[in-house]
Amino acid sequence: MDKIEVWRLLDLGIAIGIFLLFLLFRRLFVRFLFTFLMKRLARMELAARVLEAFEKPLRGLFVLLGAYLAILYYVPAHWTPLLVVHKLFRSGMILLIGGGLYNLSAVSSVFMEGALKRFGGDDSSMLIPFLSKAVRFVVIVIAVTAVISEWGFNINGVVAGMGLGSLALALAAKDTLGNILGGVIIILEKPFSKGDWILTPSTEGVVEDITFRSSKIRTFADALVTVPNSTLADQPITNWSRMGRRRITFTLNVALDTDAERLTMAIDRIERYLMDNEEIDDETIMVRFNEFKESSLGIMLYYFTKTTAWKDHLTVRQETQLAMLQILKEEGVQLALPMQRIVVGGESGEARHEGNPERG
Structure with missing residues (x-):
């Protein structure tokens, strides 16, 4: 084995050593340095989020940089494929940076939370996921465009082709685009x-x-x-x-022959009961005798419960209606029973029967 081959083997060993050294740095970074920095930046939420987003790209950077320096050390400077190595290294750097920005635009990102506050949203808003997806799409497009440009392709031609392709896609998928625009409207207007x-x-x-x-x-x-x-x-x-309160409205039908004084007293007591009830909103309470029917007198009730939860609303409605039954009972006002009028025609005249059909 001549001296040239010995030196080449030695260079290869050093190149491999450089690569392994960067792998060691990667392991030390993950185990010690990254953990140390996260603890130190725990109070600085923004810096901690940025470092967390770039954790995996930084791991990849050690591998990429180690392989690049190892190749540069081993191969001669005039080696023709070295130009490809340079382009691969720059493309890898672009993708690593793009990956970090992609992670940074996650739903939990501070930037997205700041954007939400500027739009006046809350924790349940869907604006953060929407903005996150939009930013991720932009990051991907920019990264891919930069890599294409690095390899010498004409960006203008690519953009023009994308424009024609987008036009064809828009015509073919107008319903899908309409749904996306509808989603934007829903997220921004927040119905x-x-x-x-x-x-x-x-x-x-x-x-x-x-x-x-x-x-x-x-x-x-x-x-x-x-x-x-x-x-x-x-x-x-x-x-x-988004209801501030929940409505209850119905008509209470009482017997047609109810005494006017008893009816007035019952209406007043029901209204006072609703006004004093802590579960009822006292801004709008209406209890009025408002209707003559064929077989009953109608008392209109119109009021609101403070709670909007359906189960609690039904409980309050039940309690108030049971209290109304008790008031009617105490005032001697009976609920209306089904009435039926029968007209019988005969030779000697007409006989009429009116009353409760259950009585015969």
Whole structure:
């Protein structure tokens, strides 16, 4: 073995040593330095999030840099394929930086939370996931474009081709684009948020998720309905979760022969009871005798419960109606019974019978 071969083997050993040294640095970085920096930056939330987002790209950087320096040391400077190595190294750096920015735009990112506050959103808003996906898409496009440019391709031609391709895609997928625009409208205008109970002409239930294309609604029959965003954006939406109070209205029918004084006393007592009830909103309470019917007198009741939860609302409604029955009983006012009028015609005249059909 001549001296040249010995020196080449020695250079190869040193190159391998350089690469292994960077692998060792990578392990030391992960085990010690990264953990140390995370502890020191625990109080600085922004810096900690940035470092956490770039953890994996930094690991890859040690591998990429070690392989690059090892190759540069081993191969001669005039080696023609070295140009390809340089391009591969620069492309790898672009992808690592893009990967860090991609991770930084995650849902939990401080930048996304700041954007949410500027838009006036809350924790249940779907604006953060939407912005996160949009930023990730932009990062991917920029990274891919930079890599293509690094390899000498004409970006103008690529952009022009993408423009024509986008036009064809838009024509072929206009419904999908309409759904995406509908999702943008829903997220920006915020007619509902995740977890809200909504009613639309097509469905009713609790919103579980909002994506680019559609919204998922869990109905009260426990079925999951997927509604295109373009459909929701064009429909009237009732958001029951944003009620400040919940209405109760019905007509209480009492006997047709009820004494006017007893009826007035019962109405006044029911109204006072509702005014004094802590579960009832006292801003709008109406108890009025407002209707003569064929076989009864109608008392209209119109009031609101303070709670909007359906179960609690039903409990309050039951308690108030039982109290009304007791008041009517104490005042001697009877509920209306079904009445039927029968007209019998005969040769000697007409006989009429009116009363409760149960009495015969």
